[in-house]
Amino acid sequence: MPNQRTSRVPGPSCMAHVALSNWIPNGSNPITSRDVRTYTQISQNISPVPKSKSGGRGRASQFPIFSSTCSYFIGIPHIFSDEATEMIGFIQGEIAGEKLVAGDVFPKTLMPAAASGGDLANLVLEEREHLFADLRRHRALLFRGFDVSDAGDFHRAVEAFRWEAIEMKSSASTRTKITSRVYSANEAPPEQLINFHHEMPLMTEMPRMLFFCCGEPSPQGGETAIVASDVVVQRMDERMPEVMAKVAEVGLVFSIKTASDAEAADSETVVNRTWKSLLGTDDETEAEKRLLEMHESCSSVKFLSNGSAELVFGPTNPVREFSGRRAWIYPILGFAGDRRSVKNEFGDGSDFPAEALDVYRRILEENCVDVNWQKGDVLLLDNLAVQHARRPGKPPRRILASLCK
Ligand SMILES: [Fe+2]
Numbered sequence: 001m002p003n004q005r006t007s008r009v010p011g012p013s014c015m016a017h018v019a020l021s022n023w024i025p026n027g028s029n030p031i032t033s034r035d036v037r038t039y040t041q042i043s044q045n046i047s048p049v050p051k052s053k054s055g056g057r058g059r060a061s062q063f064p065i066f067s068s069t070c071s072y073f074i075g076i077p078h079i080f081s082d083e084a085t086e087m088i089g090f091i092q093g094e095i096a097g098e099k100l101v102a103g104d105v106f107p108k109t110l111m112p113a114a115a116s117g118g119d120l121a122n123l124v125l126e127e128r129e130h131l132f133a134d135l136r137r138h139r140a141l142l143f144r145g146f147d148v149s150d151a152g153d154f155h156r157a158v159e160a161f162r163w164e165a166i167e168m169k170s171s172a173s174t175r176t177k178i179t180s181r182v183y184s185a186n187e188a189p190p191e192q193l194i195n196f197h198h199e200m201p202l203m204t205e206m207p208r209m210l211f212f213c214c215g216e217p218s219p220q221g222g223e224t225a226i227v228a229s230d231v232v233v234q235r236m237d238e239r240m241p242e243v244m245a246k247v248a249e250v251g252l253v254f255s256i257k258t259a260s261d262a263e264a265a266d267s268e269t270v271v272n273r274t275w276k277s278l279l280g281t282d283d284e285t286e287a288e289k290r291l292l293e294m295h296e297s298c299s300s301v302k303f304l305s306n307g308s309a310e311l312v313f314g315p316t317n318p319v320r321e322f323s324g325r326r327a328w329i330y331p332i333l334g335f336a337g338d339r340r341s342v343k344n345e346f347g348d349g350s351d352f353p354a355e356a357l358d359v360y361r362r363i364l365e366e367n368c369v370d371v372n373w374q375k376g377d378v379l380l381l382d383n384l385a386v387q388h389a390r391r392p393g394k395p396p397r398r399i400l401a402s403l404c405k
Pocket of ligand 1: 197198199200388
């Protein structure tokens with residue numbers, strides 16, 4: 001059986017590529033420091049990685065450790081883990097503004113290897129296990145340069161991961177269902193900012209995976225910004241230790257309102273569904289029962305005269321831990337650009353300081369990456385690890401979304 005890794009070498013053949021691909025030890029062979037020295041000597045003779053067809057700086061994932069564009073790959077333990085996730089059908093790309101989170105690039109950009117074809121769904125089927133490992137490690141994967149031209153292609157790519165779909169019927173914003181698992185993303189005018197949040201963070205069944213697909217990029221702005229939520233928690237610990245200690249001790253009470261009748265009638269509103277529209281009932285008793293079922297941490301519901309309902313959560317810690325990583329779950333800034341629709345206070349009834357909200361907002365901005373969309377991009381987020389936001393953009397920006405369990 002031929003050495004599988006030989007077929008992983010992308011781009012033009014050269015002696016150095018062949019030498020390196022033949023040298024890389026198979027499977028679980030332990031890599032010694034001597035191996036690394038040999039690898040280094042070989043890699044120094046590798047020709048530059050060719051420019052990708054999508055215009056990004058292509059970065060061959062086969063040689064991630066010593067690539068000149070990969071200064072963040074340091075140390076032998078890292079070599080081990082990256083070796084474990086290399087893939088045949090993909091090469092690693094790069095986007096402007098990408099960051100390092102705990103030493104790993106965020107997001108990781110994947111593009112089709114030269115001989116792999118551009119069918120994302122097929123490649124996902126072939127490399128699913130590696131992609132799972134990459135997602136766990138990098139938190140966010142951006143697939144760029146594949147043949148994803150419509151909702152059907154996007155649907156097939158999502159389906160290939162074989163995660164169970166989640167319906168978006170409980171979304172507080174208007175969504176149009178396009179296929180059984182593909183919806184329009186928020187349909188509020190693209191000029192509207194949507195603040196950082198985990199997707200549907202207050203639901204009893206919070207989606208684990210979130211996909212976006214770019215049908216049409218905004219001619220200006222309209223990026224989807226993403227941030228590692230564990231980094232946000234860590235920075236809050238560092239910069240607001242007293243607030244974080246108090247939150248841990250007495251909890252946070254967070255409340256958020258569904259749209260009022262007036263907001264639902266306003267096409268500019270981001271959160272635009274009333275509780276009646278959301279739940280399909282006018283009966284407050286039945287609505288309260290359903291809202292409490294849908295929102296595990298919801299402690300009470302208040303129906304307001306303007307047609308809105310106020311859902312109160314907690315007191316509880318807004319930080320939760322998933323698989324060893326912490327995440328700031330409560331959208332304390334609200335989903336829309338203003339703070340009027342949300343209220344935060346400590347569990348003992350005292351005010352949550354405005355300064356803490358401002359620091360939280362600054363931390364989000366300092367640590368986020370703006371993903372500047374290209375048509376056909378597919379972005380996969382671990383929704384338990386990553387918050388996302390929508391930057392103001394312009395028509396005809398069109399983004400599709402899909403949620404998975
Ligand atoms: Fe969202």
